[in-house]
Amino acid sequence: MRYFFETYGCQMNKAESAALELILAERGWESTIQPETADMVIINTCSVRLTAENRAWGRIAHYAALKRQHSFILVVTGCMAERLKKKMLEKQPQIDYVLGNFQKQAFALVVDAAADGRIIPDIEESPQFTFAASHYEKGAFKAFVPIMHGCNNFCSYCIVPYVRGREISRNPLAILLEILQMAEQGVREVELLGQNVNSYNWLDGISIPADYPLDNPLAAKAQVQLVALLDCGAMDFPSLLAWLAEILGGSSIGRIRFVSSHPKDLSERTIDVLAKYPIFARHIHLCVQHGSNRILQAMNRKYTVEKYLELVNALRKKIPEITLSTDILIGFPGETEEDVQATLQLLETVRFAYAYMYYFNPREGTPAAEMDTQLSMVDKKQRLARIISVQRAISQTVMQERVGQTVQILAEGLSRKSSSELLGRTEQDMMVVCKGDSSLIGSFINVKLETLRGTTFKARLVED
Ligand code: SF4
Structure with missing residues (x-):
C-alpha cells in the first residue's frame, strides 16, 4: 500500500x-x-x-x-x-x-x-496525547517534540484557540521517552513545540505505562527524579526544562530549542534555567506582534511594550550571547501612523536577529475580524513594506557583527548549491554553509564565520 x-x-x-x-x-x-x-x-x-x-x-x-x-x-x-x-x-x-x-x-x-477496504463511518474525538507517540522523521538529525497543545489566550486576531482547543500539557515522561528514542535514532537537536510552551503545566501526577523502558538507565533515572519532583507539586515549564537538561546532559542530544513563547508567560525562573544549562540554544523566538500599547491591548496580548523590554533586558543580562527573533503583525484595525512609528522604534530598540512580519488578515470568527476600523489593503501593504525594510537592515547589521566569530553548528545536510558544502545552524539560529565532508552530517562542528551573503554565513571548519 x-x-x-x-x-x-x-x-x-x-x-x-x-x-x-x-x-x-x-x-x-x-x-x-x-x-x-x-x-x-x-x-x-x-x-x-x-x-x-x-x-x-x-x-x-x-x-x-x-x-x-x-x-x-x-x-x-x-x-x-x-x-x-x-x-x-x-x-x-x-x-x-x-x-x-x-x-x-x-x-x-x-x-x-x-x-481491509473499509471506511469507518464515525470517528470519535479524543483530546489526549498518546503516551507512545513519536514524531521522528526518518534520517533526521533535528526533530520536533510536541509538549503541549492548544491555547487559552484568545488574542483577538487568532483562530488557533478555536481550532486547537484549550491548553493540554503532555506527560513529562512521554516527552522524555520520545527524546531518548529519537537520540537512539540519531537525532542531535530537538525543538519542544506548543502554541504557548511557557504555560506548560503538568498536573496529573505520574503515570507510567507497563512498557516504560526501566532497563534504559536514563529513562529509569528520569522516572525516579520525576517522582521526587512531582511530590513537590505540579511540573511547570521551567521545571520541565531543568529536568530535561539534567537527564539529557548525559545523552547524545546536544541542543534543545522551544517555540512558541508568549511574553506574558515567560518567567524569571525560565530565564534562570536557560542561563544555567548550556544545552539550551542561545536563541529565543519571543513574539511581540506590535510596538504600540494601544494596539497590544486591542490584540488582547496582555503585556505592554515596557514589560516586553524588561524581559529582553533580563534575557540579555543573564544570557549575553542570546539572540532574539519575533513576529510582527502590522495593519491591525485602528492602527495609526503613531502606532507604526512605535513599532519601528521597538525594532530599533531590540534589534532582533530576524522577524516574521505579516499584515493583518481578518479571520472569520475572531473579534478583530468584526472591528469596524479595518485598514485598506494598500495601507497594510505599505506599512508592512516599511517594517520589512527597517528590520532587514537591522538583521544585516546584527549578523554582520558576528563575522569573524568561531561558533558551533549542527551539520544538518549538504547545501543545495554544492555537494561539497555542509549546511547547518548556529545555536543563535543563524544559517551557515561551510566546505566539509558529508561524513560530518549529524555532528556538532566548530566553524569560523568568514562572510555573510544575504542571511547565510559562509564559514570554514575549525579544528577542535
Ligand atoms: S497568537 Fe498565539 S497566544 Fe495568541 S491566541 Fe494565537 S496561538 Fe494563542
Whole structure:
C-alpha cells in the first residue's frame, strides 16, 4: 500500500504529520511522490490565514478530480478540517475522512480500515496525547517534540484557540521517552513545540505505562527524579526544562530549542534555567506582534511594550550571547501612523536577529475580524513594506557583527548549491554553509564565520 502526504502550516503540523507517517510506516505502507499511484492521500491543513485555506481548497478539488480516474482514500486533517468539518464534506463529497485535530488519534484505525477496504463511518474525538507517540522523521538529525497543545489566550486576531482547543500539557515522561528514542535514532537537536510552551503545566501526577523502558538507565533515572519532583507539586515549564537538561546532559542530544513563547508567560525562573544549562540554544523566538500599547491591548496580548523590554533586558543580562527573533503583525484595525512609528522604534530598540512580519488578515470568527476600523489593503501593504525594510537592515547589521566569530553548528545536510558544502545552524539560529565532508552530517562542528551573503554565513571548519 502506498500513501502521498501534503503538509501545510506550522511546525506543530509538521510534527503531527511525521507521527501519522510513522503509523503508516509501522503498518508497511510506503511513501510515494506520485499521488496518482497512491492508495491514500492525506492533506494536513492550516487555518491561520485565509490564503492557506484557499490553497487547501484547491488541493482538495485537485484530488477529488483525481479520484474519478483512480480510486484511493482521501483524508483531510489539521486545523481547517477542525474548523470546516461539515462544510468540507458538503462541498467535496469525494473526501473519505475529515479528521479534526481531536480525531487524529484515530488515524491508525483509518489506516487499518483502508487496508481491509473499509471506511469507518464515525470517528470519535479524543483530546489526549498518546503516551507512545513519536514524531521522528526518518534520517533526521533535528526533530520536533510536541509538549503541549492548544491555547487559552484568545488574542483577538487568532483562530488557533478555536481550532486547537484549550491548553493540554503532555506527560513529562512521554516527552522524555520520545527524546531518548529519537537520540537512539540519531537525532542531535530537538525543538519542544506548543502554541504557548511557557504555560506548560503538568498536573496529573505520574503515570507510567507497563512498557516504560526501566532497563534504559536514563529513562529509569528520569522516572525516579520525576517522582521526587512531582511530590513537590505540579511540573511547570521551567521545571520541565531543568529536568530535561539534567537527564539529557548525559545523552547524545546536544541542543534543545522551544517555540512558541508568549511574553506574558515567560518567567524569571525560565530565564534562570536557560542561563544555567548550556544545552539550551542561545536563541529565543519571543513574539511581540506590535510596538504600540494601544494596539497590544486591542490584540488582547496582555503585556505592554515596557514589560516586553524588561524581559529582553533580563534575557540579555543573564544570557549575553542570546539572540532574539519575533513576529510582527502590522495593519491591525485602528492602527495609526503613531502606532507604526512605535513599532519601528521597538525594532530599533531590540534589534532582533530576524522577524516574521505579516499584515493583518481578518479571520472569520475572531473579534478583530468584526472591528469596524479595518485598514485598506494598500495601507497594510505599505506599512508592512516599511517594517520589512527597517528590520532587514537591522538583521544585516546584527549578523554582520558576528563575522569573524568561531561558533558551533549542527551539520544538518549538504547545501543545495554544492555537494561539497555542509549546511547547518548556529545555536543563535543563524544559517551557515561551510566546505566539509558529508561524513560530518549529524555532528556538532566548530566553524569560523568568514562572510555573510544575504542571511547565510559562509564559514570554514575549525579544528577542535
Ligand atoms: S497566544 Fe495568541 S497568537 Fe498565539 S496561538 Fe494563542 S491566541 Fe494565537
